Amino acid sequence: MRSAKRYDALIIGSGASGGMAAKELTARGFQVLVLEAGPPVNPARDFSTHTWPYQMMYRGFGPPGWKLQEQWMQDTASFYSRHFYVKDSEHPYTTDPGKPFMWVRARIVGGKTLHWGRLSWRLSDLDFKAASHDGFGDDWPISYEELAPYYDQVEEFIGVSGNADGLPHVPDGKYMPAMPMNCGENLLRKGAEKTGRLAIAMRVAMLTGQPKPFMKGRRKCHYCGHCGDGCDVNAMFNSVASTLPVAAATGRLTLRPNSIVRHIITDTNTGKATGVAFVDRVTREEQEAYARVIVVAASTLESTRILLNSKSRHHPQGLGNSSGVLGHYLVDHFGGIGASGFFPILAGRDPINEDGKATGIFIPRFRNLDAKTRHPKFLRGYGFECGSGTSMFPGMARRLISGFGPEFKKQVRRYYTAPVGMTVRAAMLSRFENYAEIDPDGVVDAWGVPVLKMHIQYSDNELEMAKDAADTSEEILRAAGAEVVSTGGQLTAPGRIIHELGTARMGNDPKTSVLNKFNQMHDVSNVFVTDGAAFVASANHNPTLTILALTIRACEYLTGEYKRGNL
């Protein structure tokens, strides 16, 4: 069964990149079809921003064992937000013994933007040209200067709060006012400075100032602290509130939810893409849709899965894989290492209403910036995400306070503003041997689509970095005057930080990369991959801002090529 219509552009995915591509291409006059694998989202029904625990069965924790049955890999899914995430039972993937990978996925209109962490950092040439800096791996085919104007456009459109801090390796952008630091965070900032490190306000995609005229339906953040459950005032950037409505307003957007793409269809003569084959998630009907250009934005690994599943006579190893690089250079950031404790100076202070600030402070990378900061045991670097205070369920109670009843409650109140924690966000080196492939033993998902098998583990570089981060976090916390309760920890398994990147990387050489510097496939000129799959290296910063900037840039280039008849 097929759709008679041939669209100008077909976009796979409606998350950060897919939504931005829809906005950009409809604005440039394209008739666009967006296929989203998951269901539509209805904020009035699906967001539970202001739902109190006592309004929920099991006080919001869900029935015992619910997560183990359906969503054991969806680390950040809570019973409030579980419908934003896939059911692992329907969406398997496989791993090697002892090499776990945690794949957190959102198949829903809006994708992971419905519950993302919102941290919005620009990468710098320390990241784009990392190989030239330290000799490992490959440089990106673009520089910061080339991407900077697109970062400007993204920040202007989505709204990012933050400060201009003047750090060359964390370039400044166009910001709304930063969220203020609380007492504990100011103490931690001073402690970091004592050890020669800086601590800055996190830059987050949340409206802290008056929404601009084009931000229709969006309001200022009111600090309720439930961003991950769906933001009912649209203060946080997501596709559903931001990019997709703007695209729809052009009258040129068609969105089809519940459409699971099996593969990209190619012309048997030319090898160029002509459309996609997809299955309806609900009815399980097999369907096809056609377009002149395909934009693959299904999320890093889903995009690569679709490309690997798109084998044909012209593309026997999968679409765009003449180099054999597709699926390789898989990276994530790692976390799980840090320190936590509490500030005795804040214990006993009257609790104040500061627990809804859904962000904290950041200690930017301080290793391997130059010869003076070079570390003898590892390349690249890491930063710390830090925060102080407590939220609705005071987790510090479990470790700091024992007992029950009135005395327990008294102690919880006593320590309410005192906890402090630091956790690392660290770069992982891009290595060919970390990769995803179509499961060679034929495992499929609930719709019969072949799944991925992940092969990924950390190298000595990451382990040495973790050791340094564990030691440094404790040093900073003690310098800040905190009583340290725990240090060290375990590195998160790859995937858990949900910054999976690479696998269809950009490059100037078609023999060692899948995409050119404009996210266009070397092998098939009318296919663009605009999500995190295009990354050459991970840096140590959250990737979404860069994904959005790359998407705008790719769409600008795509439009020019389309008009010139090159696609």
Add this chain to the structure above:
Amino acid sequence: MPIRIMELQRNTSRAPAKLHTIHGLLRGRTFEGEFDAGEKTYRFSFAPAVCSLVQNKLVLRGRMTIQSPQSGLRQLDDVAARLIAAQGGVAGSPIRRQLLTGTAQTAQTATSDQKMEQEKGPETELQPGLHAFDSPRRDELGRPVVESTGSLAFVGVLYFHLSPLDAPALGIPMNLERVQLGGRLAPTDDTARDLQLLFSDLVAALDGERPDEKAASASLEIINRILKG
């Protein structure tokens, strides 16, 4: 302006749809779960009675029971489930304990430290993305270890291909010629916990970096003993 939703024709094909996957949790010795077919929900259980290695792959054989909303209980015996792949666990691994048989060298006695580890979930209260730091472990070079690897490794899901199932006999209006069973190992009882450890050891012995036939055979022997009750 509302987003336009794409409409396509309805499929009029009469061929029965394929059931690709079913998913069950290991409870005791039995995988239990449910699946949807033809707008109805069916409960199923697969109770392996014996296991063996065929061409270096684990094969479980046992009884498949389907509870149909219309036809009641239906059973098929000697259903084979051939292990094709596995997924390593991340979250809470099982409490390591001495098997009741007392013969498995790979299962470890639970310690209070290990037990504590099971009981601690991710610490996310302070800020989104923060994680627990309270289980520091170091490798021989003094570096932190990676969760769910090394001595903490375990298998979370076993993916099996089932032998072709007789759909009419089971009362299911779907093509059941090639059904994949996802067997989730999230034990809540001692038998399932023992089996998870043994399946984990078996998978490591068969598909790990250093395949070990002797270890695989030892695990297989104990699994068979447990399956026989």
